[in-house]
Amino acid sequence: MTLKFTKITALLIVMTCISSCAHRMVGTWNVSKFETTTPGEQSITLNNVGTMEFKGNGDGEKKLNYSVLGIDRNDELPFKWEWNDDKYISIESEGSEFSKTWIIMENERKFQKWKSTDGTNTIQILELKK
Numbered sequence: 798m799t800l801k802f803t804k805i806t807a808l809l810i811v812m813t814c815i816s817s818c819a820h821r822m823v824g825t826w827n828v829s830k831f832e833t834t835t836p837g838e839q840s841i842t843l844n845n846v847g848t849m850e851f852k853g854n855g856d857g858e859k860k861l862n863y864s865v866l867g868i869d870r871n872d873e874l875p876f877k878w879e880w881n882d883d884k885y886i887s888i889e890s891e892g893s894e895f896s897k898t899w900i901i902m903e904n905e906r907k908f909q910k911w912k913s914t915d916g917t918n919t920i921q922i923l924e925l926k927k
Contacts, residue, residue: 821906822851822880828861830924841865849895849925851878857888859895870894886911899923 826849834840847861861872876890883904890896899911902922909925 820851820853820880821904822878822886822909823853824927825850826909826925826927828923829926830922831863832922833865834920834922836918847872849876855879859890859893861895895923 828846828849830842830844831846832840832842843863843865846863847859849861850858852858855877857876857878859872859874859876861870863870872890872893872895874890874893876888876893876896878889879887881887881898884901885898886901887898888895897913897915899913901909902912903910907927909923911923911925913921913923915921
């Protein structure tokens with residue numbers, strides 16, 4: 798009985814270590830909101846535009862489909878991601894509107910809110926939910 802208890806305890810410790818060692822971003826996230834705001838203009842808010850999958854090795858896959866001002870966009874390009882000091886996340890994906898460094902505004906286990914700019918006065922906000 799003691800040997801069985803020891804094996805079960807060891808298994809629980811290993812499972813806890815594996816799950817706690819994985820980065821919180823790893824997994825598939827729903828892009829629940831993508832907002833673009835330019836001072837002095839009306840903002841554009843898109844809801845449920847697709848998913849982003851973050852892999853533990855720093856790779857990722859996007860499956861995003863949305864329409865802005867009548868222009869359909871389909872972004873299924875792979876990406877690389879890097880988490881920096883719980884303050885920033887960098888997404889690298891050639892030709893993608895999401896390829897940039899994002900400021901992490903909210904960092905929860907099942908909710909992320911990021912903010913960035915396009916290099917001009919336009920502010921972009923991205924909300925992800927697990």
